Amino acid sequence: MLKLSKLTDYATVILSYMVKDQTDLHAAQEISKVTGIAQPTVSKILKLLVKARVLTSIRGAKGGYLLARAPERITVASVINAMEGPIALTECSASHKDCGHTSGCEIQGRWELVNQKILNTLESVTLADMVLPVKQPEEVLIPISRLYK
Amino acid sequence: MLKLSKLTDYATVILSYMVKDQTDLHAAQEISKVTGIAQPTVSKILKLLVKARVLTSIRGAKGGYLLARAPERITVASVINAMEGPIALTECSASHKDCGHTSGCEIQGRWELVNQKILNTLESVTLADMVLPVKQPEEVLIPISRLYK
DNA sequence: TTAAATAGGACTAAAATAGTACTCATTGAA
DNA sequence: TTCAATGAGTACTATTTTAGTCCTATTTAA
Numbered sequence: 368m369l370k371l372s373k374l375t376d377y378a379t380v381i382l383s384y385m386v387k388d389q390t391d392l393h394a395a396q397e398i399s400k401v402t403g404i405a406q407p408t409v410s411k412i413l414k415l416l417v418k419a420r421v422l423t424s425i426r427g428a429k430g431g432y433l434l435a436r437a438p439e440r441i442t443v444a445s446v447i448n449a450m451e452g453p454i455a456l457t458e459c460s461a462s463h464k465d466c467g468h469t470s471g472c473e474i475q476g477r478w479e480l481v482n483q484k485i486l487n488t489l490e491s492v493t494l495a496d497m498v499l500p501v502k503q504p505e506e507v508l509i510p511i512s513r514l515y516k
Numbered sequence: 517m518l519k520l521s522k523l524t525d526y527a528t529v530i531l532s533y534m535v536k537d538q539t540d541l542h543a544a545q546e547i548s549k550v551t552g553i554a555q556p557t558v559s560k561i562l563k564l565l566v567k568a569r570v571l572t573s574i575r576g577a578k579g580g581y582l583l584a585r586a587p588e589r590i591t592v593a594s595v596i597n598a599m600e601g602p603i604a605l606t607e608c609s610a611s612h613k614d615c616g617h618t619s620g621c622e623i624q625g626r627w628e629l630v631n632q633k634i635l636n637t638l639e640s641v642t643l644a645d646m647v648l649p650v651k652q653p654e655e656v657l658i659p660i661s662r663l664y665k
Numbered sequence: 666t667t668a669a670a671t672a673g674g675a676c677t678a679a680a681a682t683a684g685t686a687c688t689c690a691t692t693g694a695a
Numbered sequence: 696t697t698c699a700a701t702g703a704g705t706a707c708t709a710t711t712t713t714a715g716t717c718c719t720a721t722t723t724a725a
């Protein structure tokens with residue numbers, strides 16, 4: 368199904384909430400209450416996002432989390448990367464170590480092509496795009512020729 | 517990691533072999549020998565591909581499998597779809613039933629946008645592209661601006 | 666010093682995936 | 696007409712991945 372993990376989905380929910388008041392510091396507990404995601408899970412996600420420098424954290428009492436930069440500069444790719452590791456469709460794309468497909472691996476280079484295209488797509492969409500309230504019509508148009516493929 | 521399942525990867529290995537002699541009928545056992553993938557697994561994959569009309573099967577002695585159409589007309593999207601079901605990044609994209617993110621679901625519509633873009637990408641690449649022996653240089657170029665995002 | 670936070674890691678449970686096995690249906694050829 | 700080769704369909708088991716929780720340490724404001 369080529370799907371994102373639940374945690375990545377949660378991450379966007381959390382981030383979109385944080386976009387709304389970017390200047391405020393948000394504690395994990397507060398975010399948990401607002402989003403309805405269990406607090407330990409929220410913490411786990413926030414920690415991963417800090418590690419990937421999508422968020423900045425402030426420790427100690429009255430501490431919390433902040434966006435590390437403007438929403439326009441946080442790509443969907445970086446969020447997915449933070450939660451799930453490198454974006455790679457196949458094992459071979461991620462690393463060539465212990466690649467056992469002796470006879471099949473000729474084709475593997477080709478996944479790189481698809482992988483790169485998807486990566487470009489994910490890097491072209493930012494958090495700011497994700498929270499826009501209205502869809503831009505042109506974005507969802509599909510070339511009619513696709514329907515006959 | 518946004519990855520494809522192993523079976524999908526195997527499927528492309530199998531299909532790329534079949535592209536090489538498209539007119540020949542290939543038995544599951546033969547394919548297993550050539551690719552090194554265990555025979556029951558090969559059968560499982562072939563059955564799924566037939567069900568999705570990517571392959572055509574001929575039953576009985578001297579039976580086997582054939583590509584259902586020219587490699588140019590078999591998209592990567594259709595292969596992924598055959599192996600993993602509908603391409604949808606989030607549960608919500610796949611179906612809106614039992615969507616529990618009451619407060620978070622405003623953002624969910626936005627995944628549709630990303631999802632559609634990825635779908636377009638996967639539909640623009642065919643099996644024929646996957647087996648091309650040489651990389652087209654322009655395909656792997658990245659706009660330099662990406663590096664500073 | 667204490668309370669409220671984050672950091673980091675370990676652990677458990679649940680879900681998805683991979684892989685196997687078994688039985689039935691079809692077909693070509695002896 | 697029977698047998699052997701082959702695909703169809705389904706159910707099951709094992710493995711791996713993911714989700715979710717918990718515990719302990721560290722930091723900092725009051």
